Amino acid sequence: MPGDLPLNGCDYLMLGFDHEMRRRGYAGNSCQIELELDSAISSDVLGKRIAELVTRHPILRARPGGWLMPKWKLPQENAPLPQVRVHREQSGLREKLCDEPLAPKRGELFRFDLVARDGGRMNVIFTWAHMLMDANSAEHFVALVGRDDVPLPALEQPVSTRPRKTFIERLKLARKSVLQFDEFVKAQPRTVGVRFPDAPKAQRFCVERFSAEETARVRANASKICGALGGAQFHAAAAMIELHQLQQRLGSPSQSYVLPVPVSLRAKGSVEPLFCNQVTMMMTQFLPQHLDTTAAAVAALKPQIAQAMRDGLIEAGVAIGEISRCLPLAPYLWILKSGLRGEICSFFYGDTAAVTPLLTSFCGANIHDFTHVGATTPSPGIGAIFYSFRGELRVTVFHLETHFSAAEAGSFAKGLRARLLNP
Amino acid sequence: MIEPLEIETKLLDFLKREVFAGNVVVTPETDLIASGFDSMSLVRVLLFIEQSYGFWIPEGEITGDALQNVRSLAATAARILNAR
Numbered sequence: 061m062p063g064d065l066p067l068n069g070c071d072y073l074m075l076g077f078d079h080e081m082r083r084r085g086y087a088g089n090s091c092q093i094e095l096e097l098d099s100a101i102s103s104d105v106l107g108k109r110i111a112e113l114v115t116r117h118p119i120l121r122a123r124p125g126g127w128l129m130p131k132w133k134l135p136q137e138n139a140p141l142p143q144v145r146v147h148r149e150q151s152g153l154r155e156k157l158c159d160e161p162l163a164p165k166r167g168e169l170f171r172f173d174l175v176a177r178d179g180g181r182m183n184v185i186f187t188w189a190h191m192l193m194d195a196n197s198a199e200h201f202v203a204l205v206g207r208d209d210v211p212l213p214a215l216e217q218p219v220s221t222r223p224r225k226t227f228i229e230r231l232k233l234a235r236k237s238v239l240q241f242d243e244f245v246k247a248q249p250r251t252v253g254v255r256f257p258d259a260p261k262a263q264r265f266c267v268e269r270f271s272a273e274e275t276a277r278v279r280a281n282a283s284k285i286c287g288a289l290g291g292a293q294f295h296a297a298a299a300m301i302e303l304h305q306l307q308q309r310l311g312s313p314s315q316s317y318v319l320p321v322p323v324s325l326r327a328k329g330s331v332e333p334l335f336c337n338q339v340t341m342m343m344t345q346f347l348p349q350h351l352d353t354t355a356a357a358v359a360a361l362k363p364q365i366a367q368a369m370r371d372g373l374i375e376a377g378v379a380i381g382e383i384s385r386c387l388p389l390a391p392y393l394w395i396l397k398s399g400l401r402g403e404i405c406s407f408f409y410g411d412t413a414a415v416t417p418l419l420t421s422f423c424g425a426n427i428h429d430f431t432h433v434g435a436t437t438p439s440p441g442i443g444a445i446f447y448s449f450r451g452e453l454r455v456t457v458f459h460l461e462t463h464f465s466a467a468e469a470g471s472f473a474k475g476l477r478a479r480l481l482n483p
Numbered sequence: 484m485i486e487p488l489e490i491e492t493k494l495l496d497f498l499k500r501e502v503f504a505g506n507v508v509v510t511p512e513t514d515l516i517a518s519g520f521d522s523m524s525l526v527r528v529l530l531f532i533e534q535s536y537g538f539w540i541p542e543g544e545i546t547g548d549a550l551q552n553v554r555s556l557a558a559t560a561a562r563i564l565n566a567r
Binding site: 283286287288289290291292293323324326327328329330362365366369370413 | 525533539547
């Protein structure tokens, strides 16, 4: 249909997660970026800037639609603009904003909340539906909103620019992933989430901040154990050890842990296409014997990544996403979950590396601090996202309140911090 | 004996074609990491070397100095391949 845009496979996976979370009473697959500003900004100025961008990029208030081959249905000109809301800092507000769902099916794909703080400071909370874009895109989009000197994206290009494969080729690739799942199930993963019935639950998060000196120490540890450019693998390995220890403390250790490692499909040196997900998952597995030391966990992870790339499992992940677009959500989710008996992953992990250097100011105010907040599903109920802001490492640990207590999640975060500093 | 220049030429072609965006200028002296080269890019390069020369270079052998640019990466790969 003229004027509509296709969702790519990665977008559709995010739509599937959103659907699954809402069905179980969660806020949905929304992610957040929080900026701490040194001074307050005007909601009118921000609203005008958003209106300009929305006019130029209609996908920003499109809604997902279509039965077979889902697509973005572009909005009418009189569709409402994304919200900019102003609040006064108060107890419980941050938790409320964390759990308040967006309404993607009505075209609400993002919103901004401005929270005025004491001393004239202000926090900006950007909440977006994950089906619109991935975390790296979201950083760039926030920079685009907050600064008028950032070049606008040339085009909306929601479809991956990777070479297209035939349907049969995709089916063959997708089968590789299913066979990998079958291997994983030989040591059945079990998350804490299986203990809890479907019920509305709340997500909470905490941030571990590392000073410049501590960040240098973590990087030196990563380099020593993983070699050059091994930071992300080092972070993932440390997180999986801490997860195993947490589940042991809770009396529910698993026979194995499945970690989907995000892989960016963007050509290096480019942030475009901006308004779509360009991330696929490479599935890896850790057995308890891999999780005694960080070096052992890294030694288990590295060959899996190399073998997965050798076997074409990145392309397989893309193929699964593309095939899933042809299925209604319910059978797709059934297929996805049946392979691992519901345990799609043991831990949500993201590593967005350095926050874009464009984020120094927002609507004229200096950005003092930056936080990413991810989203987690009932299983596993816990995750972490690693990133660095102005050269300093940050780790946001997010968890579902009824799966883990604040003390349990806090002990995970502190353990992770200690392990990154002293592996 | 594998010449570093041979690897450099092949790597340049591979990086331009498979790793970097079209707008990124990739020369033998281009700073790889500053241009967006990451850990997954490194694994792809190592797989490319394995497919071309039949040998997997362990990632631990690739130091930060080797990743300065294509020339230093090619020189490191040639040294390791010739020493095996």
